Amino acid sequence: MSIEMTRRHLLKQISLGCGTVVLSPLVGQLSAQAAGKRAFPQRFVFVVKSSGLTPGHIVPDNFMDDYIVQKKSYIAGEGYTSGVQMKDNDKFIKRSLKDAVLNDSMKSLEPFKDRLTILQGLSGNMVTGGHMSGYGAMSCMKDLMAETIDHKMARLFPSVFSHLGLSTVTATMGARFANSVCYPGISAASNTKALPFHGSPTQAYRSLFGSVASGKNRKQFEAQGNLFDYLGEDVKALRRTLKGSEKVKLDHHLEAIEALQKQRQGILSMSEQIKRGKPELSDKYTNMTIEDRLDAHCEIAAGALISGLTNVVTIRTDGLGSQYTKLGFVNGQVHGIGHGKVPEGAQSVDHARGLIRGFQLDNVAKIAAKLAKIPEGDGSMLDNTTIVYFSDVGDKHHASNREWPFIVLGNMGGKLKLPGHYVQYPHKGNRGHHTIASWWLTLLHAAGKPQDGFGMKDNNVDAESQRGPLKELLA
């Protein structure tokens, strides 16, 4: 009762503050709630690492005997193969994580164990393997550009910024830090349009939180208003000289600029909400280390979700050229490590990879912790947030894509019957095996947009099991 009252009260206040142009998704949610409907948007964070995610490395320590064989270690130069490999499995396994001792790299996820899923056994051979699969990981369309799952979700759960891309590197193979808009080549809106990512944390900060920032950033956001005016002015000047369909063309152009101006006002009207999510600027936003970059990007991601500016974030954690320097080893370039070069200070390649993975998962945990603190409905924002951690290639540095593991935190507001489990599907070649397309289909299904197939099919996997979602995971 009291919650209901508070909501109505809040709704009233926000509506008054907003004036007539209401773009705030928050207001929409609240009014729906006031009318008795649950209408929280589903939020998604896709955290995409490079160099593969080795299945053996995310099996809980005390489950290892059941699922893992220790093999002789990797052969340097031959593409990296870890010493820990999965036993061939022909059964569907679902085992509670309650008593699981998580791998060292996953320790920071311990507090979220009841929300955690380790998803194993899916394959992705419709997609090019090797160093990278490009858009394929999220589109399942071989090496072609095609709409990726994060963009599909962004369409289903739109907000002021429908898709927020954050990347530390300009390209998968690259070493360069991205310092402005970049196209890391993992997300696309269609077969002709790659999605842009923010490379520079400061730029991303400015564009998202500039409206409520102070100093130079605030000034830049204000200047945006003038920019739209200028753009409109120039289009109008040309429009006066035209007739007929050309004039209509510019009318569309003008409408688009006006819509942007309105969006900007919408952002201004959301300032209370944005203030709540806005992270504090610090050195890490400008520091030139991969560790600081990722940390800053993750802060921005959490802030953008909390403020309702976006519901879908994709984070590109690193590239094959990225050099880690703060994780207890030096000289650790992802590509080199992948090829079996043990960086100084690390005990082995597996150890170094573990440290990198651990660092990335620490940041995932930070996002989760922030969202868990923000109340929403009877619980917290984290209840309606799903974080998917995976690699843009499958199982290892030179991936075969025969295995493609995922670490999932969250259950799409209860739509997925996942959390708290170690889930393993039968390996390729066994009955009941599925591809990663089935996993993306599961998300679409749970989001209320069921479809039959996703991307291309793997000709060596039973066609029927490539149809529809993973039924075992749907609530």
Next chain:
Amino acid sequence: MIAKTKIIFLVTMSFFVLSSHTLIAEKGLSASKFKSQAKQFFKENCTTCHGAKRQKGNTTLHDIEMDFKSAEESRRWLAVLLQLETGEMPPKDRDQPSHEERAQLISGIKNQFRLAGNPIELLRSAPKYGNYVDHKELFSGEHKGPSYSRPRIWRISPYIDGQSSPFSLSQAEGFKDYAHMWSVDKPTIELLILKAKAEVERLIGPSEAELKIQDQSWKKQILTKRRSLQLEVKSQEEQLAKNPENEGLKKKLERTQKNLERNVATDFEKDRKRPSNKLHQLKRNVYWRIAYAPEVPTVEERDEAVTRVLKAALRRNPETEDITRMSVRLEKSITEYGNQTGLQITMTSILLMPESIYRMEMGLGKKLPDGRRMLSSAEIAYALGYALTDAGPDREIMKDLAGEKLSDPKVIKAHVERIYDSAIIGTTKRRGKAERVLRFFQEYFGYQGATDVFKDGTRHVGHKPRPSDLIRDTDLLILHILKEDKDVLKQLLSTDIAYIRHVPARPGWETISSYNVTQKEVRTKNIISGEKNRNNQRYVMKLTGQRAGILTQPSWLTAHSTNFDNDPVRRGKWVYEHLLGGVIPDLPITVDAVVPADPDKSLRERFNKTGDTYCQKCHSKMNPLGFAFEMYDDVGRFRKNELLRDNKTEVEVDSSGGIVQSGVAELDGPVDDALELMNKLSVSSHVRQVFVRHAFRYWMGRNETLDDSPTLIAADKAYVESGGSMKALIASLISSDAFLYRKD
């Protein structure tokens, strides 16, 4: 950030005023008179089958409304118009209205559309309606024009805009970039702003403080590298100690030692690569000076800065007027937001001026007595440059622009020939580019769709070519024909040679199984030795008796197939429209087209099950053309037997087909297979004219009208007289009135 550009739906435009003289000529009836005329016509000719009692084909006309604005009624009227124009209705075996009655109703319907603000030319402005203008009339020589295009702004294509362009193109079959097709929507502008901002930041460069930070990370990188080199030297020395005789190891160690020496020798203050050492260079940059100076910039500095950005954005020398306006804008922005932010938004706004997003073809040149205005020389320079390339006008064109020679069609022709020679024939020293020429053929034939049709590999064991390789095979074949530049269309439709990708050292990197040849054959029977191009890794073979032109290339056949089968309907439709110039209406929405999947029947037998007379009206024209291609399977391999859906039984292939109701008596008749069909079509003058019409559409960026008749006839003549030269055809089109003149 969804980025979608949308096609303007012209039907919704209610305030459009078109004063084309062809329309003015039709005085037209008032709405009430038209209504009684139409009702009378329908009663006499149509409503017996399409009325209250019978609704053949689910179509009724007794209840059609006189509403030419609503989308629903407009759709019905357009269907009626098409039936009247093509003479499809009333059916041949029924009483026919007189020619005058038919013509009267046709012009009446067009007039009503015009009065409603939806002129028929606009309703049919999409590429797929190109054939709706009567072919015989177009080439009759009776229509004297004059020819012109409307003044227009043409959104820059994604090819011109370059990598990561937010602009999109149509995914539908056919030409993708008509001038009127695209506008810019919100997500696109958002992306454009992001791109422009990044560009502005790059142009301005880092501040001194930012350079200091970069210095630190640069230094750190060198030290890390040093550490790594030291370790490498150590490990290589150890290896060498174990194998002191190994020359390879010795050399490797020497290299690493040298690298280390160079690294150690780095002078952290003076090194050229130290970011701060770029400072003196940056200080020469007017943007940098303005952005980071403590004082307000002078008028000269402002003018210099805006002139430079304007030049980049407009791809030309800006007018004084533009410079003044932007300089004032810069001053105002700086007053309001300070130097850096003020400069940033002004520069961003300039990069996003409509002129940098659209190509302008307004007709700013001299005016003729008949009201047409020529493009100005500058407009011609850009229209010409972008007609053939994505890079715009080259140095030679700009030279002629400065020399004021560009308004002469002969000069324009010479430029087209020069660009074609350097890019395609390769006779000149400097090799140019003409990306848009090959793209015409890609969009016309549509073979690039091969990558979009998913094929289940289990049906074709051991056959795994990449569709992208097949497409490239066809690209190279077309370029080969364009290079010869003789009887281009005939060659395109009937050549028996094929480019075949084969990389002996890398198994699987080949398309040879698509062409039914063996590895040994491609090596021994390679015919054009000079063209065994190492970079393209392709062999060239004569496949006489199996292939005849682009339509028999595996890429085209795959692009025009379904997941499991050949698609005779799409293939037939393509031939009927693109070679015979016919009109096939859109699939009626009432039709649920399904081909039965009987496992024991051939595709032809399965098709014949759908022998409904209503369907046959269109399918009798398409299917016989498509069936001629049954000599290939759905991945484009030549075959004698067809494997049925049961994946076991094979039956002999029947590739007989024919040309039906082409409108050209000498073409109609049966054919044995695709080879005969293509050879017949490749020498037809009618087919040649249809091809010229398509080239016109691509290079004008619009559909033709009867006024364009002189331009089309001249282009056709140029092609014939030059012995079938594509170069001559393009040169004729680009120096034509339709290309050079504008009129509202």
